[in-house]
Amino acid sequence: MLDIKNLHVKLEEEDKEILKGVDLSVEAGKVHAIMGPNGSGKSTLSYVLSGRDGYVVTDGSATLEGADILSMDPEERAAAGLFLAFQYPVEIPGVGNMTFLRTAVNAQRKARGEDEISAADFLKLVREKAKELRMDQDMLKRPVNVGFSGGEKKRNEILQMAILQPRMCILDETDSGLDVDAMKLVADGVNALRDAGRGFLVITHYQRLLDHIVPDVVHIMSGGRIVQTGGPELARQVEEEGYGHLNEETA
Amino acid sequence: MATPTRVKQQALQAKHDALDARLAAMTMPAGGGWIASARNAALTRLRETGLPHKRDEYWKYTDPATLVQPEPVPAALLDDGGEAPVFGEIDRIKLVFVDGVFDSDKSDDPSLAGVEIERLEEASTRDIHWARDLYGTLEAQGQSPVRRPLATLNTAFATDGVLIRVTGKAEKPVSLIYLHKSDTSDAILHHCIKVESGAELTVLENGPAAARFNKVMEVDVAEGGTFHHVRAQGRDHERRAATHIFAQVAREATFKSFTLTANGVLTRNEVIVEFTGDDAVAHVAGACLGDGDFHHDDTVFVTHDAERCESRQVFKKVLRNGAIGVFQGKILVQPGAQKTDGYQISQSLLLDEDSQFLAKPELEIYADDVACSHGSTSGAIDEEGLFYLRSRGIPEGPATDLMTLAFLAEAIEEIDDAEIAADITARLEAWLARRRR
Ligand SMILES: Nc1ncnc2c1ncn2[C@@H]1O[C@H](COP(=O)(O)OP(=O)(O)OP(=O)(O)O)[C@@H](O)[C@H]1O
Ligand SMILES: [Mg+2]
Secondary structure (H helix, E strand, O other), X not given: OEEEEEEEEEEOOOOOEEEEEEEEEEOOOOEEEEEOOOOOOHHHHHHHHHOOOOEEEEEEEEEXXXXXXXXXXXXXXXXXXXXXXXXXOOOEEEEEHHHHHHHHHHHHHHXXXXXXXXXXXXXXXXXXXXXXXXXXXXXXXOEEOOOOOHHHHHHHHHHHHHHHOOOEEEEEXXXXXXXXXXXXXXXXXXXXXXXOOOEEEEEOOOHHHHHHOOOOEEEEEEOOEXXXXXXXXXXXXXXXXXXXXXXXXXX | OOXXXXXXXXXXXXXXXXXXXXHHOOOOOOOOHHHHHHHHHXXXXXXXXXXXXXXXXXXXXXXXXXXXXXXXXXXXXXXXXXXXXXXXXXXXEEEEEEOOEEOOOXXXXXXXXXXXXXXXXXXXXXXXXXXXXXXXXXXXXXXXXXXXXXXXXXXXXXXXXXXXXXXXXXXXXXXXXXXOOOOOOEEEEEEEEEEOOOOEEEEEEEOOOOOEEEXXXXXXXXXXXXXXXXXXXXXXXXXXXXXXXEEEEOOOOEEEEEEEEEOOOEEEEEEXXXXXXXXXXXXXXXXXXXXXXXXXXXXXXXXXXXXOOEEEEXXXXXXXXXXXXXXXXXXXXXXXXXXXXXXXXXXXXXXXXOOEEEEEXXXXXXXXXXXXXXXXXXXXXXXXXXXXXXXXXXXXXXXXXHHHHHHHHHHHOOOOOHHHHHHHHHHHHHHHHHHHX
């Protein structure tokens, strides 16, 4: 589904390489987790994949179902099925959450040559998904993320994911800022979307999220590279031992 | 070397030369009675001031030359591409002016319960007391502390306009529609509106009016009265306009004015509000979308001369491709105007580096127990927000539009009527979408 090969990325503004040859493949139907120390490049990877400005790909490739996503605009990547749940969701004053969601759904449909969703169907869909995430109607009416608590913002990301139904979902520390119950809700939201045609890349620092969203594969990123790959037990090892062991192995 | 006094004298001379040249090209409308004396009084005042000049402090950011010169710069008519006119779906009494001349065939029968509507041209033949007391009066009062000679010129030479007196709650808006049919038209309209105690009226205005348009509206809102004004200035890009609204707001009265402007090589909208009674409210708002050869100037002066009055000025400008936006806004709180609540915000969204926003926000306060705030900002589109929208599949154009509408929202929220606000929003969306094509 998502194939990243030897991806090298530097900052546009300064000559600083952040990703130093990332290799990673997420198969359809699988959940991959990425863990790794602060500043190792996890968010950078998610931003580069979703098309944020400010980075220059100096080498390597990234494809989504064979299509070169790095040459696409962010909106084209979204229409192709890529979704990033942001580590820091952005507040957009003045743009209502509902307007935003409807515009996004219809823009993606249009890009895929489908008809717009009817107002009634859209409302029904949003109400249903919001209810599952225990988001009240008031949050849907408010401007996007404005005045939302940290946890509410993260739930709003998952709401968007549930509504847009992307095929490749990247979650960047969606668990941070969530209380125990909210984490369960978010995990349920993710698990509900797990199916044979969908891939997940879950970036997290904590085993706790992975208790709920059980990964098929766990990667450790350090210094802009994937330095270790294993099964769910790797996450538990990190939880217990931290990243201290990396120094010897990657030196 | 020119000494400062000499420069000043030269500037003054230029203002009077400009007036002489302009007057030579004009004739005072015929007719006697009270209106003739109001016109003559205005002409006398005008002879003292001359016409505006770019060296005037008050015209620092906007060159008045084309508004002042004897003949208007020709303005091509717009092919609107069949776009439905604004306010089209709103039930209203339509009064149509073509190049500044009232057209009764195109207009509705002006009968509306609680509202008397007269044509200015017919006014001089009859002694309409309230109009006699209002015509040129608020305009003359509004000449201090700053001179506004284009308004005085208007009082002296306006050829048409309406006189509206409201004694009840008008059940629908009066809609003034200004059509532009000649590319050299030079229109001067003067409206007087008197909202009697407890009465209510909404006035809508739209249309380019003429190649050059000079319009004055004097609005007197009596105790407990309510006046709403919503205006859309769009379409013909080459038109030039100088408009003034002079409002006097009495005890517990409400005055609210909103203007949407898109297109226009030159627009100067002045709003002058004076509170004359306690506990009154006045809001003046504007949203403008400027693209390319566009110069838009909002000049607002609110005087608090009563207690516990609330004033708001909310101006938002979206500028691109070298467009220029100007805001000069003042809140003057006179001695004794205690518990004044004054708010003023002027903001621009600059979509590129060629565009400019020139702002002069001012507070002048002579009372000690007041809450006044003002702010002015200029900024580019929020790239983080834009990326967030795009990452959800919304292409750059529509995403920019969404953020642009969001930026303008605070001004549009100043329109109380939901149906009219929706109409204005729809208009904006259509304009934004059209510009992307
Ligand atoms: N725009 C930028 N300007 C300067 N440095 C940057 C920029 N973007 C990323 N970096 C640097 O790149 C490195 C990787 O950052 P990134 O946010 O990808 O880390 P991360 O693995 O997501 O960390 P965390 O676990 O703290 O979220 C950091 O050292 C960061 O400071
Ligand atoms: Mg991160």
